């Protein structure tokens with residue numbers, strides 16, 4: 272019956288564990304894996320980084336726009352009105368001096384048929400610079416008068432739309448067999464009446480763009496981005512010509528390789544393409560790494576969970592075992608209490624009637640009453656000891672003791688009982704046992720428990736052997752029987768509280784499962800150990816091993 276109860280309970284526990292822990296956790300794991308697979312398939316990480324890149328590129332373009340726009344706006348403010356020729360040249364020159372980022376400036380006015388140009392005066396000494404600038408101005412002087420009306424119209428429309436009325440042109444030209452970037456800004460100078468076609472033109476110095484403007488923009492964006500992300504690796508950027516992938520300008524952390532995303536700066540610097548990537552890695556790598564990390568973490572979590580469930584299962588089943596043992600114990604103990612009490616009562620009543628004939632019968636009855644009450648006492652002592660040990664209140668009184676004498680007298684008071692049950696009885700006490708510090712009562716009780724077990728668990732071959740001897744620095748107290756023995760699988764467990772062997776024969780024998788656990792506790796409190804050697808149907812030998820170290824040794828020991 273108890274087996275069935277246990278099975279049921281175990282299945283119930285397994286079911287509970289499964290429902291309460293494993294199922295939700297497994298569902299969570301499954302969902303996470305499904306999620307990760309989705310992320311992997313849709314390249315969601317990659318897409319998020321691309322979105323981010325596209326945003327950074329937009330910011331970079333906006334900053335370029337702002338910086339270049341501010342320079343052009345400042346230059347425009349300093350442009351002279353198209354009235355007096357000589358003053359115009361002078362003013363243009365002063366403006367250029369204030370703005371070394373421009374190569375030349377042109378002022379065109381249709382009404383006065385006027386086109387004045389100046390080259391950057393700070394570079395006067397640079398022959399080659401002058402030559403290129405003059406060539407450019409020569410070309411500009413040809414197309415400006417043709418395009419000016421259309422350009423002005425366009426600028427006025429921009430002005431009406433509240434935009435800064437500035438237009439940009441640019442592109443690549445081959446100068447001295449070198450691809451060279453050029454770029455101009457055009458605008459209507461300040462305070463020009465609506466109906467007049469007047470244009471101001473400034474040309475950006477490509478070396479200035481390359482060496483100052485773009486690096487400044489990149490540094491700005493990177494500083495902002497790396498602050499925002501608090502990450503060690505801000506995106507790297509570079510600028511190149513379309514279809515030409517070597518960088519024209521690059522950020523300090525650009526490390527070559529293919530850009531992840533690009534954006535043409537069509538509106539302000541046509542012919543330049545802004546490119547972005549991460550240093551030392553690719554977006555695909557980052558995505559793959561994200562997935563890998565997550566899978567690893569999931570794997571580790573699953574392992575932890577399995578371990579946790581296993582531990583819980585083990586603990587709970589241990590507790591359940593203990594609960595079962597305890598309930599068996601209560602049944603056993605009640606039974607053990609009831610039987611001697613019933614016997615005592617029966618014999619006492621018979622005695623009371625006084626109808627017995629013969630002295631011997633009286634003696635026999637008294638003996639039974641004494642034996643049964645001794646058994647009760649032993650059982651109650653065991654239970655009391657056990658409850659003290661459980662509560663941590665068991666105290667031992669170590670006193671100098673002659674063990675040989677203790678063993679002999681304990682056995683003497685038991686001898687009669689042993690012989691009564693038809694046991695052959697052999698005691699070997701060697702005479703070189705030194706006095707030791709032990710708790711007399713506890714040691715005597717241990718011995719009684721062992722002898723009592725030998726009595727209980729012997730069937731046909733009725734033999735009990737007790738020896739006390741000294742060996743290898745310890746004192747050994749052995750109790751040997753030729754009884755039913757203990758299977759190896761249970762030899763460790765018999766020392767656990769409440770444990771009784773599974774053999775059905777054992778369950779017909781009275782017992783509480785406390786004896787050996789008490790013996791072990793007592794022996795360990797003395798710094799020793801209890802050992803068992805046993806084979807089923809051959810018998811058992813229990814050995815109490817008390818090491819003769821300084822704590823046990825009392826007084827002077829014989830050499």
Ligand code: ADP
Pocket residue numbers: 720724725728752754755756757765766770771772773777781782783784785786787788811
């Ligand atoms: P109890 O004897 O009250 O059941 P113990 O703690 O003394 O409790 O013993 C635990 C179990 O060990 C016993 O139930 C029995 O199965 C087994 N056992 C103990 N001593 C012997 C022995 N001498 N021979 C065979 N089995 C034994």
